[in-house]
Amino acid sequence: MKGFVDDIEKLTLDNTDFRRVIYTGHNIQLVLMSINPGEEIGAEVHDDRDQFFRVEGGEGIISIDGVDHAVKDDDAVIVPQGAKHNVKATGSAPLKLYTIYGPPEHIDGTVHVTCEDAHKAHEHFDGKTTE
Numbered sequence: 001m002k003g004f005v006d007d008i009e010k011l012t013l014d015n016t017d018f019r020r021v022i023y024t025g026h027n028i029q030l031v032l033m034s035i036n037p038g039e040e041i042g043a044e045v046h047d048d049r050d051q052f053f054r055v056e057g058g059e060g061i062i063s064i065d066g067v068d069h070a071v072k073d074d075d076a077v078i079v080p081q082g083a084k085h086n087v088k089a090t091g092s093a094p095l096k097l098y099t100i101y102g103p104p105e106h107i108d109g110t111v112h113v114t115c116e117d118a119h120k121a122h123e124h125f126d127g128k129t130t131e
Contacts, residue, residue: 012097018113019110021106021107031098037089038088053098055075059071059093060097062077062088070090
């Protein structure tokens with residue numbers, strides 16, 4: 001099959017991995033995330049890519065250039081390239097979201113089971129796509 005077609009809400013809510021890359025194109029990448037209560041991705045800046053977040057469950061804070069935005073189910077956030085940002089789960093349940101990078105950030109098929117696994121990994125997109 002060309003492209004990606006699936007129930008993104010179900011995939012996102014069923015995901016228990018901190019980060020799971022499920023589709024990588026030449027200019028776009030779809031990633032599921034499950035951030036446990038009290039965890040955060042850590043402040044980061046993408047100088048060459050934009051990032052979209054869609055929250056499907058839980059509660060959190062997405063900070064963009066020092067401004068905190070409370071997020072919950074059904075919220076969407078776009079972080080433009082060059083903006084310092086962080087995502088933190090603040091509720092009692094995991095923050096379930098998917099994120100879209102343009103262009104891709106991670107190696108296709110990447111799975112980081114825990115936040116700690118993600119912080120130890122330093123690999124970035126290598127040009128290989130899902131199809």
